[in-house]
Amino acid sequence: xxxxxxRTGENIxxxxxxxxxxxxxRLLLTFVACAYNxxxxxxxxxxxxxxxxxALWYVDIAENGYQSVPNSVTGYANYxxxxxxxxxxRFMKCILPDRFTxxxxxxxxxxxxxxIAGYVAVQTVRIKYAEDKGYFIAFxxxxxxxxxxxxxxxxxxxxxxxxxxxxxCCGRKHFFxxxxxxxxxxxTRIAGVFLVFSLLLFQYEAxxxxxxxxxxxxxxxxxxxxxxxxxxxxxxxxxGIFGYFYYLYRLVGDVWASAHIQVAWHNSYGxxxxxxxxxxxxxxxxTSSQYWALYAIFGITMFAYLCYKKEFxxxxxxxxxxxxxxxxxxxxxxxxxxxxxxVYIALYELLRNRQQAKTVVMSTSIIVTGLMYYMWFAGExxxxx
Amino acid sequence: MKVFLKGLLYVPCIxxxxxxxxxxxxxxxPQVSEQYRAYYIDHSVSMWQG
Numbered sequence: 124x125x126x127x128x129x130r131t132g133e134n135i136x137x138x139x140x141x142x143x144x145x146x147x148x149r150l151l152l153t154f155v156a157c158a159y160n161x162x163x164x165x166x167x168x169x170x171x172x173x174x175x176x177x178a179l180w181y182v183d184i185a186e187n188g189y190q191s192v193p194n195s196v197t198g199y200a201n202y203x204x205x206x207x208x209x210x211x212x213r214f215m216k217c218i219l220p221d222r223f224t225x226x227x228x229x230x231x232x233x234x235x236x237x238x239i240a241g242y243v244a245v246q247t248v249r250i251k252y253a254e255d256k257g258y259f260i261a262f263x264x265x266x267x268x269x270x271x272x273x274x275x276x277x278x279x280x281x282x283x284x285x286x287x288x289x290x291x292c293c294g295r296k297h298f299f300x301x302x303x304x305x306x307x308x309x310x311t312r313i314a315g316v317f318l319v320f321s322l323l324l325f326q327y328e329a330x331x332x333x334x335x336x337x338x339x340x341x342x343x344x345x346x347x348x349x350x351x352x353x354x355x356x357x358x359x360x361x362x363g364i365f366g367y368f369y370y371l372y373r374l375v376g377d378v379w380a381s382a383h384i385q386v387a388w389h390n391s392y393g394x395x396x397x398x399x400x401x402x403x404x405x406x407x408x409x410t411s412s413q414y415w416a417l418y419a420i421f422g423i424t425m426f427a428y429l430c431y432k433k434e435f436x437x438x439x440x441x442x443x444x445x446x447x448x449x450x451x452x453x454x455x456x457x458x459x460x461x462x463x464x465x466v467y468i469a470l471y472e473l474l475r476n477r478q479q480a481k482t483v484v485m486s487t488s489i490i491v492t493g494l495m496y497y498m499w500f501a502g503e504x505x506x507x508x
Numbered sequence: 509m510k511v512f513l514k515g516l517l518y519v520p521c522i523x524x525x526x527x528x529x530x531x532x533x534x535x536x537x538p539q540v541s542e543q544y545r546a547y548y549i550d551h552s553v554s555m556w557q558g
């Protein structure tokens with residue numbers, strides 16, 4: 124009884140501290156919005172300043188649903204964007220007073236998801252490092268460069284929250300709950316479907332550690348089929364996304380319409396190496412392509428570091444989720460990398476015992492994020508798109 | 509009772525596998541216009557003429 128009480132007190136303290144870091148991060152956002160308004164002599168509200176690029180698509184889906192025919196001029200269609208986030212916006216729009224616009228609801232939902240992700244992330248690192256306070260990972264989620272999307276009507280925050288919950292549940296060995304989190308992650312962004320491989324690795328590690336042999340592998344596979352709850356957990360992960368594919372078949376007549384529509388936005392390089400090569404050396408859109416390619420290399424290095432730390436489940440999710448985007452192009456890859464929970468695990472592991480490096484990263488993050496918000500508000504900055 | 513419940517859990521598993529296979533099979537037979545197929549699937553034209 125005493126132990127439970129102490130644990131509840133500890134959880135409240137953690138939640139309060141995470142909330143404080145979160146408020147500071149949103150203070151930075153609001154300060155930059157004020158600075159932007161001062162510089163431009165404008166009076167735009169913060170949520171209006173955040174309402175750009177993909178946010179317009181999500182608001183359109185939430186308000187009008189999916190279109191069955193691509194735009195006759197551009198060839199774009201809103202079914203390129205996955206459904207769970209707009210579903211939540213639509214649901215919230217129904218229960219909240221009319222004075223809230225869909226974009227405002229998106230901002231609220233994303234910020235709430237970010238806050239939960241920060242709290243869950245702290246609890247996740249404490250599973251492995253019980254002696255750590257772990258607040259640094261929350262700081263990274265709230266302040267790191269390219270986390271600005273977590274405060275606007277983008278899916279990144281919700282996706283991060285579900286992946287953080289997935290890793291937390293796996294850390295606690297609640298594998299069925301983890302598969303439910305993976306289901307929602309995949310329903311939010313297709314990359315979430317790769318969590319099924321992480322789930323398999325977590326389950327294998329829980330049974331055999333990292334000792335691999337033929338008999339252990341076959342025993343593990345047999346074990347999956349012998350335990351229907353485990354099998355059901357694995358099969359639940361891609362349910363949302365397959366449901367969406369079926370919906371697209373009914374709507375457009377093409378199961379893979381959300382993948383096929385990408386051709387309207389950009390051509391595919393066809394492989395990760397080709398994407399990196401052409402973006403680094405033969406860049407079509409100038410320095411932004413080189414920036415994205417270098418960011419991709421940073422992400423891949425972080426995932427390789429996770430392998431070195433024997434965090435294979437997190438590493439495989441990072442490699443596959445970022446790899447699927449890189450196969451097509453490096454465009455906006457910084458957003459996908461910083462929306463991937465594996466990167467935060469890697470950065471935390473890398474910096475947790477390096478106080479000086481931590482201080483440098485924290486100071487740089489605040490400055491760069493402030494600058495990125497400003498560039499976003501100005502709306503002319505293609506490389507943070 | 510426990511064995512029965514365990515056996516019952518295989519039913520949704522089989523249902524899900526059947527659903528996934530059905531959706532994958534539908535993927536081989538898109539019901540789309542010629543223009544859609546040419547631009548989005550075959551990439552035989554470079555401009556969308558919807």
